[in-house]
Amino acid sequence: MNDNASAGQPISEAEALERLEQRDDPSQRYYAAWWLGRMRCQNPKAISLLIDALGSVLGQPASPDDLMVARNAARALGKLQSPAAMASLLQALEHSDHDLREAAARSLGESGDTKALPALLSTLNRSSIEPSAATQARLDQPCEALLEAIGCLAKGSQDPSICQALQRFCEHPRPMVQSAACRALVLVSGDGQWAEGMLNLLNDPEPLIRRGAVLDLGASGWRDAAEAIAGCAAESNIKLLALRQLLEQPLQGPAPSALGEQERHLLTLMDGLL
Amino acid sequence: MSQANAEALETQLQAIAQAATREALANASAQLVALMPQLSEEPPLQAQAIDCCIDLLKANNPAAALQALRGLIGCGSAAVEPLLNSLDERNYGARAWTVRALSAIQDPRGLEVLQRAVANDIGPSVRQAAAYGLGRLQGHDENLLQPCMNSLELACSDSEWSVRYAAVAALEQRLQQGLPSDLDPQARALLRQRSQQEMDDTLVVRLRALLALERLAA
Numbered sequence: 001m002n003d004n005a006s007a008g009q010p011i012s013e014a015e016a017l018e019r020l021e022q023r024d025d026p027s028q029r030y031y032a033a034w035w036l037g038r039m040r041c042q043n044p045k046a047i048s049l050l051i052d053a054l055g056s057v058l059g060q061p062a063s064p065d066d067l068m069v070a071r072n073a074a075r076a077l078g079k080l081q082s083p084a085a086m087a088s089l090l091q092a093l094e095h096s097d098h099d100l101r102e103a104a105a106r107s108l109g110e111s112g113d114t115k116a117l118p119a120l121l122s123t124l125n126r127s128s129i130e131p132s133a134a135t136q137a138r139l140d141q142p143c144e145a146l147l148e149a150i151g152c153l154a155k156g157s158q159d160p161s162i163c164q165a166l167q168r169f170c171e172h173p174r175p176m177v178q179s180a181a182c183r184a185l186v187l188v189s190g191d192g193q194w195a196e197g198m199l200n201l202l203n204d205p206e207p208l209i210r211r212g213a214v215l216d217l218g219a220s221g222w223r224d225a226a227e228a229i230a231g232c233a234a235e236s237n238i239k240l241l242a243l244r245q246l247l248e249q250p251l252q253g254p255a256p257s258a259l260g261e262q263e264r265h266l267l268t269l270m271d272g273l274l
Numbered sequence: 275m276s277q278a279n280a281e282a283l284e285t286q287l288q289a290i291a292q293a294a295t296r297e298a299l300a301n302a303s304a305q306l307v308a309l310m311p312q313l314s315e316e317p318p319l320q321a322q323a324i325d326c327c328i329d330l331l332k333a334n335n336p337a338a339a340l341q342a343l344r345g346l347i348g349c350g351s352a353a354v355e356p357l358l359n360s361l362d363e364r365n366y367g368a369r370a371w372t373v374r375a376l377s378a379i380q381d382p383r384g385l386e387v388l389q390r391a392v393a394n395d396i397g398p399s400v401r402q403a404a405a406y407g408l409g410r411l412q413g414h415d416e417n418l419l420q421p422c423m424n425s426l427e428l429a430c431s432d433s434e435w436s437v438r439y440a441a442v443a444a445l446e447q448r449l450q451q452g453l454p455s456d457l458d459p460q461a462r463a464l465l466r467q468r469s470q471q472e473m474d475d476t477l478v479v480r481l482r483a484l485l486a487l488e489r490l491a492a
Contacts, residue, residue, distance in 0.1 A: 237398070237399045243338070244435075256477075259488065265483065267478075267481065267485055270439070
């Protein structure tokens with residue numbers, strides 16, 4: 001194997017397509033699949049090659065190498081937002097490999113296509129919430145990715161059955177799953193009361209959990225959380241990113257096109273973090 | 275008084291030298307920093323504390339380094355020479371903390387370090403701190419302001435949004451403090467560029483530039 005091939009050197013689109021198409025070196029295929037997603041390659045051939053790479057592990061036994069390539073293909077298809085990938089990504093949600101299900105869930109969320117919602121919800125509903133989930137290396141389902149995708153796709157729908165499905169996860173033994181469920185509930189219901197679970201986690205003794213709650217609050221767009229985010233014991237760059245999201249993607253209404261009172265306040269908080 | 279301070283300092287320096295865990299080092303650092311305001315009237319003791327803080331920046335322990343950063347900022351200009359002399363191009367982590375300290379202390383002797391960081395540092399949060407610091411360096415000398423403006427112009431086209439955001443905030447500060455007639459139009463033009471969608475694809479940067487222009491017009 002050529003060591004330089006997978007070392008992240010700049011390559012051209014034609015090279016990336018060639019590397020994904022060949023079958024001799026899986027590490028080259030892995031890198032090419034990532035590259036095509038990263039570069040948002042809009043060449044139709046890229047999409048069909050990625051769908052093939054994903055499809056080769058669906059409904060049939062697959063080698064670890066093929067699986068590794070398929071996971072990156074699933075991730076890339078999310079970034080390319082191609083409607084043609086929907087069927088394969090939905091099928092991947094049923095795969096026995098946890099990481100492939102996770103990649104598929106995230107990509108379905110990125111697709112923006114609400115047709116993916118029923119499958120995402122039924123996968124989420126199959127996840128059991130046992131106390132033992134707190135310590136298992138892997139959950140039975142990629143809950144955080146599923147919750148994030150459902151929140152994106154059902155934003156503002158106020159659908160009571162979706163909200164009910166999400167509420168079950170607010171009591172999950174893992175704090176990051178609780179946080180993801182609260183974030184999705186705020187987005188779907190449009191109601192900031194569901195942010196409380198995230199606000200509580202801002203005081204968690206574990207830095208990683210505080211950081212996750214800061215980012216989830218930012219992604220929820222609930223601007224009342226701004227002060228709590230700015231005051232959390234977390235890295236400034238994480239807090240800046242969360243405040244940027246509150247400013248650019250408010251829960252209520254479209255992205256601001258001019259400076260209002262709330263925007264001025266958010267910018268003042270951001271300046272305090274520089 | 276001096277004897278009591280010397281003994282208190284010695285105790286803290288020993289606690290830091292003997293800290294056996296990362297947490298113990300962070301706690302001992304916090305205690306040293308709490309003592310430092312008392313040392314401001316006694317330069318030899320303060321210098322010892324400053325040297326210890328600079329060593330802590332190199333300890334690869336973010337909690338301890340954050341404490342040390344606070345201590346150094348509290349010393350103000352007394353910490354500048356030791357910080358400049360400590361610069362080690364090979365120790366990336368320590369260099370990043372040094373840039374943050376010099377940015378916060380606002381002493382014009384930090385200019386070159388901040389300029390180099392804006393131009394070359396691979397860490398976006400370091401370029402961001404340096405850009406913001408360039409807006410706050412004390413002084414009105416053309417030899418300070420012209421290089422500041424050149425670096426802020428560079429920071430305005432950084433690929434990372436948070437660096438451009440910090441540059442916009444810094445430009446506003448420079449303009450609020452008053453710029454000579456040859457630099458003032460350049461700074462305002464940079465702010466206007468950042469406020470335009472064709473020039474900057476990040477909404478929060480455009481809004482920050484609009485806020486700056488609005489305040490400057492008031």
